[in-house]
Amino acid sequence: MSRSLTRAQVGALLAASTVLLLVIAYGVVGYISVDPASRRVPLLTCGVTSLLLVIEMMRHCLAGRAATDDERPSHGHAQAATTTIGGEAAVLLSIAGVITGIYLAGFLIAIPLYLVAAITLLGRRSLRIALITAALTSIAIYVAFEVLLSYRLFPGILFS
Amino acid sequence: MFNVLVQAGSDFLALQTLFFLFAGVLVGLVFGVIPGLGGTTALAILLPLTFGMRVIDAFAMCGGIMGAVAMGGSISAILLNAPGTAPSAATCLDGYPLARQGRAAEAIGAVATASPLGGLFGMLTLLLVFPIARDIVLLFGPPEFFLLAVFGLVSIAVADAANLLRGLIVAGVGLMLSFVGYDAVNGGVRFTLGSDYLWDGIPLVPALVGLFGMAEMIALSIQGGTVAADASAARFDGVTAGMRATLRHWRVVIRGSVIGTIIGAVPGVGGTVATFIAYSTTKKADRHPETFGTGRIEGVIAPEAANNAKDSGALLPTLAFGIPGSAEMAVFLGILVLHGLQPGPAMFVDHQREIYGLVIALTVAAVLASIIGLIFVRRLALITKVPGGILAPTVIAISLVGTFAIESRPGDVILAAVFGVLGYLMMRFDYPRLPLVIALVLGETAERGFHQSMIIGRGDWSVFVSSPTSIVLAALIFLSLFWSVIPRLMQRSAANRTGSSS
Numbered sequence: 263m264s265r266s267l268t269r270a271q272v273g274a275l276l277a278a279s280t281v282l283l284l285v286i287a288y289g290v291v292g293y294i295s296v297d298p299a300s301r302r303v304p305l306l307t308c309g310v311t312s313l314l315l316v317i318e319m320m321r322h323c324l325a326g327r328a329a330t331d332d333e334r335p336s337h338g339h340a341q342a343a344t345t346t347i348g349g350e351a352a353v354l355l356s357i358a359g360v361i362t363g364i365y366l367a368g369f370l371i372a373i374p375l376y377l378v379a380a381i382t383l384l385g386r387r388s389l390r391i392a393l394i395t396a397a398l399t400s401i402a403i404y405v406a407f408e409v410l411l412s413y414r415l416f417p418g419i420l421f422s
Numbered sequence: 423m424f425n426v427l428v429q430a431g432s433d434f435l436a437l438q439t440l441f442f443l444f445a446g447v448l449v450g451l452v453f454g455v456i457p458g459l460g461g462t463t464a465l466a467i468l469l470p471l472t473f474g475m476r477v478i479d480a481f482a483m484c485g486g487i488m489g490a491v492a493m494g495g496s497i498s499a500i501l502l503n504a505p506g507t508a509p510s511a512a513t514c515l516d517g518y519p520l521a522r523q524g525r526a527a528e529a530i531g532a533v534a535t536a537s538p539l540g541g542l543f544g545m546l547t548l549l550l551v552f553p554i555a556r557d558i559v560l561l562f563g564p565p566e567f568f569l570l571a572v573f574g575l576v577s578i579a580v581a582d583a584a585n586l587l588r589g590l591i592v593a594g595v596g597l598m599l600s601f602v603g604y605d606a607v608n609g610g611v612r613f614t615l616g617s618d619y620l621w622d623g624i625p626l627v628p629a630l631v632g633l634f635g636m637a638e639m640i641a642l643s644i645q646g647g648t649v650a651a652d653a654s655a656a657r658f659d660g661v662t663a664g665m666r667a668t669l670r671h672w673r674v675v676i677r678g679s680v681i682g683t684i685i686g687a688v689p690g691v692g693g694t695v696a697t698f699i700a701y702s703t704t705k706k707a708d709r710h711p712e713t714f715g716t717g718r719i720e721g722v723i724a725p726e727a728a729n730n731a732k733d734s735g736a737l738l739p740t741l742a743f744g745i746p747g748s749a750e751m752a753v754f755l756g757i758l759v760l761h762g763l764q765p766g767p768a769m770f771v772d773h774q775r776e777i778y779g780l781v782i783a784l785t786v787a788a789v790l791a792s793i794i795g796l797i798f799v800r801r802l803a804l805i806t807k808v809p810g811g812i813l814a815p816t817v818i819a820i821s822l823v824g825t826f827a828i829e830s831r832p833g834d835v836i837l838a839a840v841f842g843v844l845g846y847l848m849m850r851f852d853y854p855r856l857p858l859v860i861a862l863v864l865g866e867t868a869e870r871g872f873h874q875s876m877i878i879g880r881g882d883w884s885v886f887v888s889s890p891t892s893i894v895l896a897a898l899i900f901l902s903l904f905w906s907v908i909p910r911l912m913q914r915s916a917a918n919r920t921g922s923s924s
Contacts, residue, residue: 385811
């Protein structure tokens, strides 16, 4: 029965424990800062979810469950096998970068820069393709939203 | 009634009315395709334009938009896993896997057939139900709303029997997120982390765009390749196969249409819940529920039938009581008032012709949108052959702009990105995303229903089984839970017996 945990199970256990910590933090914040009438249903939900998370963690810790979990086809695990931490970090950083760029310089500057960077660095395409895609997308966004729909796209805090 | 229906139909033969209907269909398709926009935005933008129109022309244009948005939303849901509209999110679940198998055209063919069939079913039901509309809507009070919300949540959370525990955990986390913001019953502000942006709670559309569209594009960026896993094998000749499949699965169409019409008619619950419940009910009723999510055509047909049928259902409370059944209907209510039409029971007597005209517009629009969608399906399906390294950043960029355009709040963009990363991590660690969406939609309804019921029942829990409707709903909740749990327990005990005997 005393089988060591697989890499996938350690990942699942870490994910469940992180969620549990956040759920507990939610409960503590609710208990401290929300008035009793408004916190009743949220705290009840929080308690039930914590209990379910503990069961989930125990399920992974029990070595007898390991084989079942490993055999079950799982999108997440399958995907994990084909991805690298570095690749994931790069894509997630690019998302953080474009959001920061939009906040600072607005859509019409951040979007083309993001597209060029993402297509060349992450997508490994030529600079020419990246520039064409960035230009076409930015023009389409400008025409559709600013010209046709009369939306004023966010100019960023630097230009507003 | 038949005479009025014929008169309303003849109104639509006017060239001017047909023009506005066609214009509405085109606008609806475009707004449906762009993730983050949708029918509510389209109606809101065009609301002032309808002021100078005849009532029948305004209804034709609005009906055109509402009938076509579903088709547009489903096209981007299938091709990009980015639902153009919130109710189309359920179509992603099997539509996108079909696109990845190179069967995007087949999925779109199924949508193009199931949508008008659902719309037609909704229209016929509505015509039959109009005389008793008031009695039906009055069956739902706070306890029934609470139980309906719980039923919606439970049926989605337990839909994946192999992932039952995680489904319930995600539903719990989703409910907790839905409690963020202003508490409408007790007046408190909760879990906003000091941010004014979160006072109104977590907005649904940015969360949906993030969880489905952005998460999938993040995954595509990381993995590389194309949407159609083998782009060279992508087939664009499957439209007729999709249409035939829809007609073959007529029971799925009827089930989805019934669910869409009924849930669409319940104010505050909305089309997103209708399409997800139609999906999960079809999955549960199938002999191989475990294959749903891998590219089952029934998983596209059911939510699409519900998606169009719900519009007719949502018209009921909007016209009978002035209570909008959805956000789209709330804007439509504004258009009614703008034209001097006062919603209420009298409307069914005084403005029958206009109402029937609107219902006809919704149905004709669904058919028109399907035809236009089919004309462009080959070109649209080419998107699945675009390399992920180019497609993913482009879709992410357009999704972010579309998300911002809804209410012009930079916070929505950040929220969409946060939910995008969350959605990716959920995919990565095999947590289902559906229960989170449904919990976000239903959390407020459930909590409000719970508090109001407890006030009505003066703290007595029997208020939740005090009417035939609530008893039926409570029974459905227990049946959903046991239907999922008991077969697993039986399987496990059978496996244990086999293990011990060997």
